[in-house]
Amino acid sequence: MASHDTDRLDFNKLQKELDAAVEKDAKYWRENDAKIRAVSEQKVASYDEFKDLVAASHLKPLNKGDRLDNINEFSKHPWNPAASGAKQNSDVSKTSQTRQGEVKVPKNSQEFAKEWQRNIKTPQQRYTYLLNCGSAHLAQIFRTEVSFGLLGDILAALVIFEKENIKTVVDILLSLKQSNRFVLSLQFLSKKEKDVCAQLFDKLSEVIEEDGNAAELRETVSGLRADYLTS
Known part of the structure; x- marks a missing residue:
């Protein structure tokens, strides 16, 4: 019984x-x-x-x-980065230090999204994570696309940038722009995310104006502003 x-x-x-x-x-x-x-x-x-x-x-x-x-x-995973079923190889992934401790520098966009969701959650952590990844590596892993919903998060992390890292931030924005589906990602930014994007470029312009010897950087940011704020 x-x-x-x-x-x-x-x-x-x-x-x-x-x-x-x-x-x-x-x-x-x-x-x-x-x-x-x-x-x-x-x-x-x-x-x-x-x-x-x-x-x-x-x-x-x-x-x-x-x-x-x-x-x-x-x-639990809105981007479903594990949809491919591929197993992660920890020996292949590089590592770096963030305020949160040791984390993986991703070898592809799926690993980036997974780490971003699970372990990199505060704006400061995400900003540091982006700097650790570097613009060249971000350009490589996001060559095809920036995963749905991720672009707005990245812009929100970059808006807290420090003056000494302005060149790196601009390079990251350039690397994201190289994504094949960049325009498509822009179309799905929310109103709030578009406002954050505008704030980011306003802050970039203010920092550049404080530096009288940044004519080339000023021109680059002006072009990026037009690309990011078209929609």
Whole structure:
């Protein structure tokens, strides 16, 4: 009799997990539909561009055979950086020091997003992390795209830059601009993120004006402002 009760309790627990997973799946599809409507409203130029946008979200649909623990894990990661199923190789990744301790410098955009979400959370930590990655490495890992929702976070981290790092910040902005889907990423910045972007360029301009010998940097920032604040 006790065994029967135990089995019943386990079944009830499993049913609750299943109900929760189904609700999370439904929420995902509601959000997915909203993204599609947003694309339509923004008048994406071509179907190929639309497909690029969907790919940029890095979201993986649930399969019929997915286990409950996999479904729950999926719900914790809006960019789903582990969708490829590739295992991380800690021997390949370089390391650097941040205020939080030892963290990996990512070898690709998936590792960047995973580290950014899990361990690099405050503006200061994210700013330091970007500096440690460096503009050249960021240009490499974001060559194809800046993951959906990530560009706004990066701009918010850069806005707290220190004067002595202005050249590095400008180089990072240049590296992000080189992404193949940069314009598409800009289109999905929120109003608040666009305001932060404007604040960043205002601060850059103010710092440059204080330096009477930064004509070349002033010209670069002026061009970047036009690129980032077009939408």
